[in-house]
Amino acid sequence: MRTGRGRAWASIVRRQPVVPWYAGTRVLLLLLALNVLPYFNRGAVTGDVTLYHQWITQSFDHGRFPLDSQKWQYPPGAAAPLLLPHIFPGSYYVLFFLMCLVADIAVFWMLLRTAKRNDAVNPSKAGPWLWTLGIAAIGPMAYGRYDLVVTASAVAALTLTLRSKRSTAVARGVLIGVGAFLKLWPGFFLFGAPKRRNGRLLFGVAAATAAVPTLLLELFFPGVLSFVTNQKSRGIQIESVFATPFVAGKWFGFHRPIANTEYGAYEFTGSGTSLAGKAALLGTVIGFAILLLIRRRAAVRGGFPFPAMLADVGFTAVLVSVATSRVLSPQYLVWLLGVAAVCLTRRETLMRTPAWLVLGATSVTQLIFPLFYHSLRFGQVYPGLILISRNGTLVIAMVLAVRALWRATGPDSVLLPSGVLLGQDGRDGVRLVQDVGTPLDGELGGGGAEDGPEAVVDGVRGPRRGGADRLVERD
Template sequence: MRIARRQPVVPWYAATRVVLLLLALNVLPYFNRGAIIGDVSTYRQWISGSFDQGQYPLSDQRWQYPPGAAAPLLLPHWLPGSYYVLFFVMCLIADVAVFWMLLRAAKRADPAQPSPAGPWLWTLGIAAIGPMAYGRYDLVVTAFAVAALTVTPRSKRSTAVARGVLIGFGAFLKLWPAAFLFGAPKRRNGRLLVGVAAATAVVPTLALELFFPGVLSFLTNQKTRGVQLESVFATPFVAGRWFGWSGGVTNTHGAYEFTGPGVPLAGKAALLSTAVGCAILLLIRRRAAVRGGFPFPSSMLADVGFAAVLVFVVTSRVLSPQYLVWLLGVAAVCLTSRQTLMRVPAWLVLAAVSVTQLIFPLFYHTLRGGQIYSGAILIGRNTVLVVAAVLALRALWRATGTALDGVRVPVSGVLFGEDRGHRVRLVQDEGAPLDRELGGGGAEHGPEGVVDGVGGPGRGGADRLVEGD
C-alpha cells in the first residue's frame, strides 16, 4: 500500500488492532467481559426475538435507533459462523477503512509531507476506548461519516452528490452524521448536498415505515430518556452525592440514569442547550456568509461538522463510550489538514477519551455508588469535553471574522490569488468548500473508492470463545 509506506503510525496501528481483536474474541482476557459483549448480546436478542420474525424490536425500550440500524446488526447474522466473531470482524474492517481513508486524506492534503496527526489520533483514541469499540456498531457509522468528509470525485457537483449520499446513509444508520450539514457549502452545491442527504435518509425510512409501522417511533422515544450517569448534565448530581444529595441511580433504557430532585430540570436544560448550540452554529454559518466565508473553505465541512458533533455530544442527556468514537473519527479527519481550525479541540477530545476505560467499565460500579475518585475522573473528562466544544465554536467564530477584504491568509506558505506582498479579497465561490478538499481532490485526482441465524449448530464453539468470562 503506497500511501502507508514509510508511515511510522502504521505498525502501531496494526499492533493495537491485533490486541483489540484478541481481547474482543476473548483470546486475551479482559477484566470486564460484559462491557464488550453486552450490546452485541442485545443485538442477538433483537434478532432472535424480532428480526427473525420479520419485525423490529419496537416493544423493547432499548431500541431507539433509526430503522437503518438493522443493516449492520443483521449483516453478521446473515453470514455463516459465530455472530459475535463476525460482528467484531465487521467492526475491525470499518476501523481499518477509517484508518486507510485518513492516510489517503493526509496524503492528498500535502503529498510531499502528509500530516500524521489524524491517523495517530485515530490509532490512540480507539486503543484508549479499548475492545468496547468493537462491541458497538458505531465504528460502521463512523466509517461512512469519514468517507463523507474525505471523498473527492472529479467535479464539485459529483462531490456534493457523493457526500450527500454518504451523510444521508450515515444518518439512516444513526442520526449524528446529519450534523455535517451545518458545514454544507453555499448556494447550488450546498442545496444539492443537503437535498441528496435528506433524500437518502428520508426515502428508505418512510418506505420502511410503510412495511413496518412504528419504526419512526425512535424520533419520539428519546423524550423519555433521563439524565444518564456519564453525561455532562449529570455532573452536578455526581458531585452532589458527595454532599448528601438525596437522589439515586436507576437502570432504564439500558443505561444508568439519575433520579431525584433537580434531575427533570437538568434534562430540560440539556435540551435547551442543544437548541442554543444549534443556534450558535447557524449564526456562525450566517456570519461566514456575510463576511466572505471561512479563510480555509476546503476544510469547512470537517471543521464545522466536528464542532457540531461535539456540541451535540456535550449537550446530550446521554454520553456513552461509543459517542466518543464519533468524535474521534471527525477529529481525525480535521487533523489530516494542516489548515484545520480544530487542532486544539481535537487533541482535547483525545485527552478526554484517554480515561474512558477508567470510567467504564473499571470504576463504573464505584461511580454508581457515589465514590469521589471515580466521580472526579468523570467530572474531569466532561470538563475537558466542554472546553473543547467552547474552543471549537470560538475558533469558528473568530475565523469568520478574518475572511474579509484586504486580509492576508497564508496557506502552506501560499496566499490565495495574490502575488507576494499584495493583499487580496477572499471570495467564497459557489461550492468553494468542495474545492481542493483536504488540500487535494481536484480534477487531477481520480474518483475515490468508498470503503466501506443465531445459535446454529456450527456456532457453539466460536460463540463460547467470545462469550465466556
C-alpha cells in the same frame, strides 16, 4: 510487478510509523474482543452485541423491528449493520467483531489517503495517530458497538473526492444520508454545507438518501419512527455532562437515586433531574443556533475554505451534540475521534486543539466505564473526579471549537497572502492554506486564485466587485 499506485502506498507505509502501531493495537483489541486474551469486564464488550442478537432472533427473524423494546433507540437503518453478520454462517459475535475491525481499517486507510492527498510531500500524521490512539484507549468496547460502521460512512463523506464539484457533492450527500439513516449524527455535517448550487445539491441528496428509505420502511413497518419520541423520556445518564452536579452532590450529602432504566442505562432520578434534562435540551438548541449563525457569518463575510469548513464545522456540531446530550456512552467518543482525525489530516484545520482535547478525554474512558463504574454509581470520590475531568475537557473542547469558528468568520478576521488567519485581536496565527486540488474547494472562492479567500479581504489585494458575499454565494 507492482503498479505505480501500489509502490506509492508501500512508500507511505514505510514512511508512516503509525502503521505498525495501528496494526499492533488492533490485533490486541481483536484478541480482547474475542476473549482470546482476558478483559477485566467481559460484559462491557459483549453486552450490546448480545442485545443485537436478541433483537435478531426475537424480532428481525420474524419480519419485524424490535419496537416493543425500549432499548431500540436507533433509526431504522441500524438494522443493516446489525443483520449483516447474521447473514453469514458462524458465530454472530465473531463476525460482528470482524465487521467492526473492517470498518476500523477502512477509516484508518481513508485518513492515510486523505493526508497524502492534502500534502503529497509531507502528509500530516496527526489524523491517523489520533485515530490509532483514541480507539485503542476506548478498548475492545469499540468493537462491541456498531458505531465504527457509522463512523466509517461519516469519514468517507468528509474525505471522498471525485473529479468534479457536482459529483463530489452528490457522493458526499449520499454518504451523509446513509450515516444519518444508520444513526442520525452524520447529518450534523450539513451545518458545514456550502451555499448555492452544490450546497443545495449536497443537502438535497443527503436528505433524500436518509428520508426516502425511512419513509418506505414506515409504510411496511409502522412505528419505526418511534425512536424519535422514545428519546424524550430519557433521563440524565450518570456519565453525561449534565449529570456532573449530581455526581459531585453525592460527596456533600445531596443524594439522588440512580436507577437502571428500561433504556439500559443508569440514570439519576428524583427532583432536579427533569430540570437538568431541559437544560441539556436548551444547551443543544443554543449550540446549534450558534452554528447556524456561524454559517451565516461565513456566507456574508467569508473566513475559511470549504474543505476545512465541512470537517471543522461537522466536528464542532457533533461535539456540541455530545457535550449537551443527556446520554454520554463510550461509543459517542468514537464519533468524535473519527471526525477529529479527518480535521487533523489538514494542517490548516481550526480544530487542532479541540481534537487533541477529545483524545485526552477519551484516554480515561475505560477508567469510567467499566473499571470504576460501580464505584461511580455509589458516589465514591475518585471515579467522580475522573468523570468530571473527562466531561470538563469535552466542554472546553466544545467552547474552543465554537470560538475558533466564530473568530474565523468574524468581521475583523484577516486572511493574509501567506495563508495565516488573524483573529479579531490580530494575534491568532492559524494557517489556512487553500487546497486548490480539492474539487469542492472552488465552491467558496469561485475556483481560481482571483476568487480565493485572500481577494475578499480589504487591504490585501484591494477592493473587488461583489464584496465578501461572493466568497460563499458564488457558484
